[in-house]
Amino acid sequence: MNxxxxxxxxxxxxxxxESKSELFIKNELSELYxxxxxxxLYELSGEDAHYIMQFLDTEKGADVxxxxxxxxxxxxxxxxxxxxxxxxxxxxFDSDDAVDFLNEQTIEVRExxxxxxxxxxxxxxxxxxxxxxxxxxxGLMQKELIKVYENQNVSECIEEIRNQLESVDxxxxxxxVDEDNCLKGIVSLKExxxxxxxxxxxxxxxxxxxxxxxxxPGEEVAELMQRYDLEALPVVNAIGRLLGRITIDDVVDFxxxxxxxxxxxxxxxxxxxxxxxxxxxxxxSRLPWLVVGVLGSLMAxxxxxxxxxxxARVTALALFIPIMGSTGGxxxxxxxxxxxxxxxxxxxxxxxxxxxxxxxxxxxxINGFVISVLAGVYLYAIGESQLFLVVCLxxxxxxxxxxxxxxxxPLLLDKVGINPAVASGPFITTANDLVGIGTYxxxxxxxx
Amino acid sequence: MNxxxxxxxxxxxxxxxESKSELFIKNELSELYxxxxxxxLYELSGEDAHYIMQFLDTEKGADVxxxxxxxxxxxxxxxxxxxxxxxxxxxxFDSDDAVDFLNEQTIEVRExxxxxxxxxxxxxxxxxxxxxxxxxxxGLMQKELIKVYENQNVSECIEEIRNQLESVDxxxxxxxVDEDNCLKGIVSLKExxxxxxxxxxxxxxxxxxxxxxxxxPGEEVAELMQRYDLEALPVVNAIGRLLGRITIDDVVDFxxxxxxxxxxxxxxxxxxxxxxxxxxxxxxSRLPWLVVGVLGSLMAxxxxxxxxxxxARVTALALFIPIMGSTGGxxxxxxxxxxxxxxxxxxxxxxxxxxxxxxxxxxxxINGFVISVLAGVYLYAIGESQLFLVVCLxxxxxxxxxxxxxxxxPLLLDKVGINPAVASGPFITTANDLVGIGTYxxxxxxxx
Numbered sequence: 083m084n085x086x087x088x089x090x091x092x093x094x095x096x097x098x099x100e101s102k103s104e105l106f107i108k109n110e111l112s113e114l115y116x117x118x119x120x121x122x123l124y125e126l127s128g129e130d131a132h133y134i135m136q137f138l139d140t141e142k143g144a145d146v147x148x149x150x151x152x153x154x155x156x157x158x159x160x161x162x163x164x165x166x167x168x169x170x171x172x173x174x175f176d177s178d179d180a181v182d183f184l185n186e187q188t189i190e191v192r193e194x195x196x197x198x199x200x201x202x203x204x205x206x207x208x209x210x211x212x213x214x215x216x217x218x219x220x221g222l223m224q225k226e227l228i229k230v231y232e233n234q235n236v237s238e239c240i241e242e243i244r245n246q247l248e249s250v251d252x253x254x255x256x257x258x259v260d261e262d263n264c265l266k267g268i269v270s271l272k273e274x275x276x277x278x279x280x281x282x283x284x285x286x287x288x289x290x291x292x293x294x295x296x297x298x299p300g301e302e303v304a305e306l307m308q309r310y311d312l313e314a315l316p317v318v319n320a321i322g323r324l325l326g327r328i329t330i331d332d333v334v335d336f337x338x339x340x341x342x343x344x345x346x347x348x349x350x351x352x353x354x355x356x357x358x359x360x361x362x363x364x365x366x367s368r369l370p371w372l373v374v375g376v377l378g379s380l381m382a383x384x385x386x387x388x389x390x391x392x393x394a395r396v397t398a399l400a401l402f403i404p405i406m407g408s409t410g411g412x413x414x415x416x417x418x419x420x421x422x423x424x425x426x427x428x429x430x431x432x433x434x435x436x437x438x439x440x441x442x443x444x445x446x447x448i449n450g451f452v453i454s455v456l457a458g459v460y461l462y463a464i465g466e467s468q469l470f471l472v473v474c475l476x477x478x479x480x481x482x483x484x485x486x487x488x489x490x491x492p493l494l495l496d497k498v499g500i501n502p503a504v505a506s507g508p509f510i511t512t513a514n515d516l517v518g519i520g521t522y523x524x525x526x527x528x529x530x
Numbered sequence: 531m532n533x534x535x536x537x538x539x540x541x542x543x544x545x546x547x548e549s550k551s552e553l554f555i556k557n558e559l560s561e562l563y564x565x566x567x568x569x570x571l572y573e574l575s576g577e578d579a580h581y582i583m584q585f586l587d588t589e590k591g592a593d594v595x596x597x598x599x600x601x602x603x604x605x606x607x608x609x610x611x612x613x614x615x616x617x618x619x620x621x622x623f624d625s626d627d628a629v630d631f632l633n634e635q636t637i638e639v640r641e642x643x644x645x646x647x648x649x650x651x652x653x654x655x656x657x658x659x660x661x662x663x664x665x666x667x668x669g670l671m672q673k674e675l676i677k678v679y680e681n682q683n684v685s686e687c688i689e690e691i692r693n694q695l696e697s698v699d700x701x702x703x704x705x706x707v708d709e710d711n712c713l714k715g716i717v718s719l720k721e722x723x724x725x726x727x728x729x730x731x732x733x734x735x736x737x738x739x740x741x742x743x744x745x746x747p748g749e750e751v752a753e754l755m756q757r758y759d760l761e762a763l764p765v766v767n768a769i770g771r772l773l774g775r776i777t778i779d780d781v782v783d784f785x786x787x788x789x790x791x792x793x794x795x796x797x798x799x800x801x802x803x804x805x806x807x808x809x810x811x812x813x814x815s816r817l818p819w820l821v822v823g824v825l826g827s828l829m830a831x832x833x834x835x836x837x838x839x840x841x842a843r844v845t846a847l848a849l850f851i852p853i854m855g856s857t858g859g860x861x862x863x864x865x866x867x868x869x870x871x872x873x874x875x876x877x878x879x880x881x882x883x884x885x886x887x888x889x890x891x892x893x894x895x896i897n898g899f900v901i902s903v904l905a906g907v908y909l910y911a912i913g914e915s916q917l918f919l920v921v922c923l924x925x926x927x928x929x930x931x932x933x934x935x936x937x938x939x940p941l942l943l944d945k946v947g948i949n950p951a952v953a954s955g956p957f958i959t960t961a962n963d964l965v966g967i968g969t970y971x972x973x974x975x976x977x978x
Contacts, residue, residue, distance in 0.1 A: 307782075
């Protein structure tokens with residue numbers, strides 16, 4: 083039942099494109115879901131992918147296009163589709179998908195396509211949505227929804243659903259508004275199924291509902307929908323007028339993308355890349371943080387150079403350069419990741435900075451002690467006990483400093499509006515490498 | 531509209547608990563959603579939280595309980611609730627939530643509660659679900675759903691929905707089965723709203739639907755529901771009998787939890803902890819990987835000790851210990867994070883091992899070259915050009931080795947069934963620290 087793209091399937095499709103076996107292609111595609119056809123298109127050349135699209139009816143073609151990743155789609159559509167073709171598909175997209183799609187293309191293409199749209203209400207929807215940033219409620223919402231008045235009855239409401247059948251794919255609930263288009267509440271589809279035809283909508287109304295303003299960040303939208311188990315969240319303007327709704331599928335995509343971004347950020351990868359991107363793109367995505375790491379390490383080298391006479395006297399000091407760097411890095415990233423996580427949970431009562439630091443200092447004391455004991459035992463075992471005080475004190479200091487930086491850095495980044503996950507990973511590691519090694523040699527300088 | 535827990539609200543609730551102002555508490559709670567009441571309970575003592583629960587009707591109380599995190603709920607319920615109280619709430623849970631809830635308690639409590647359940651069908655549902663692991667389709671599904679036969683008509687179907695109103699909270703679609711309970715297809719709630727009352731269900735049937743077996747892993751369930759934009763996914767057994775359904779809210783929770791786990795894993799934190807856990811728990815969550823890091827660094831120290839005579843001769847060698855360690859660590863984690871990510875995307879056509887390694891070698895060549903140039907310039911700048919060949923060769927070797935390990939480690943872990951994210955973070959960093967420093971000194975030994 084579940085689709086998996088095999089090399090056999092891919093080869094047979096490629097062969098049938100080569101031999102232009104139209105019937106075979108049509109048959110093969112008719113059995114597949116749009117998302118699965120998209121998976122196949124990724125593996126074909128742009129030209130072949132465009133050729134295949136011709137065998138789909140436009141509705142299915144639009145679904146296929148809306149399943150393709152933004153970057154790939156931008157290139158694919160930009161290079162192979164005419165303005166008229168683009169307009170045909172955009173006509174069939176939900177307004178939010180249409181806007182995402184058009185935002186990938188040049189302003190020129192965008193304007194020409196909008197001018198070509200047959201459905202003028204759809205064009206107006208798109209123009210309305212175009213000016214919202216993509217990661218706030220306004221950018222996540224779609225204009226398509228079922229809207230009724232309180233004094234309408236259930237059968238009028240059903241008629242409204244029937245009229246909007248084409249444009250509103252998933253209904254979930256109908257939105258009840260007053261004559262000023264202000265949101266009064268919702269009626270779930272289940273209620274409508276169960277109600278008598280002549281029941282007034284006002285009698286079924288659930289008034290106490292969650293809604294958001296267009297400016298609410300996507301993270302908060304996701305948190306709300308998850309918190310209250312919502313499939314759709316209405317979006318209103320400052321005076322409560324209903325503008326659109328955000329559906330759960332878009333939020334699931336948003337959550338997944340954000341999680342991937344955070345995961346990549348903390349592992350030092352810049353920009354959204356995947357394993358199947360080009361070698362150049364992959365290399366480029368890694369270089370920024372590698373270079374930062376190298377520069378940090380060269381600064382550490384400069385610090386060590388400053389203590390070269392020390393080192394020439396006691397070469398054993400060099401043995402503990404790695405432990406200072408790695409402990410600093412590990413503690414820093416562990417601390418920052420918990421802060422990043424607690425920043426993401428907006429609804430929880432968060433600790434004050436002094437409470438945070440005090441708690442983290444206690445954790446640092448416990449872990450610093452355990453690490454120092456391990457290092458101390460090792461020092462005696464290899465017969466370098468003269469370094470005992472230096473190494474243990476330095477490790478304790480490193481754990482404290484790294485904990486402090488791991489706490490403060492993401493909080494500062496969050497304050498200035500940078501995703502704290504981005505700079506928490508390699509930045510923390512590099513900074514702590516440097517601080518760790520500097521602290522170590524300073525202490526060695528004082529004590530030896 | 532959107533709830534935020536303030537210190538004022540919390541203080542006023544604590545004060546009213548102290549003074550037993552029942553009316554005030556009742557009023558305050560009646561205006562809040564269950565998820566928000568749960569947020570308040572986190573901040574109260576177990577005793578106070580239990581006291582507050584008494585002012586909620588049992589339905590809302592059950593919703594509050596199902597919003598509380600598993601660990602907190604286990605302790606809270608285990609310490610403060612009688613068997614009878616637990617049974618009252620479990621009666622009102624959906625079967626999947628009831629099972630999650632009961633699995634937190636001891637077997638003894640679980641059995642006593644099930645024996646007390648008034649609704650015997652509900653008890654049977656729970657017993658059915660108890661034996662599935664929590665992270666596969668069987669463990670994510672609920673038994674509550676609307677089921678009809680092909681030859682029934684729409685008004686019989688609506689009657690069925692009405693009968694199940696209490697137990698099936700979100701309908702989405704009705705499931706159509708044959709006399710053997712085998713799944714034939716679904717009819718969406720929207721179709722039912724729009725159809726005439728005497729239309730046969732068979733005529734509305736959508737047959738070509740996605741379903742899963744009970745053993746399908748949660749990750750795959752999430753991928754499918756996201757891929758095909760589903761709000762509910764039917765679960766069938768090996769011969770196609772309908773067993774239950776998985777709803778999107780549970781999948782959203784699953785995705786979020788997994789993302790948090792991966793994020794924590796890659797940053798070296800063990801077990802699910804949050805900033806507001808106790809100092810001991812926080813310290814314990816960090817120690818395992820800190821200790822691994824320390825042991826790795828001490829092994830690196832031992833390696834360096836083996837080259838101590840070398841180091842005594844050329845102390846400048848010590849300057850480049852940090853760059854070897856940090857470059858190895860950074861490259862390793864960057865490489866592994868992309869592999870971890872591509873492993874998560876099951877539906878894509880993945881590269882073979884040799885293709886992967888070849889591609890990664892090319893990326894390593896580019897980045898290794900850039901890093902070596904930076905380090906080379908630095909060497910000339912500080913007048914240590916005699917180390918040029920050693921440092922540049924070692925850096926290239928380290929980038930290659932770290933890329934190789936970053937590729938192979940997650941693939942191996944995935945093969946043996948360990949979440950590759952868990953051991954990709956600090957494990958890769960530690961291993962590469964060690965390998966990097968070893969390679970560096972070996973090359974220095976040969977060339978100097």
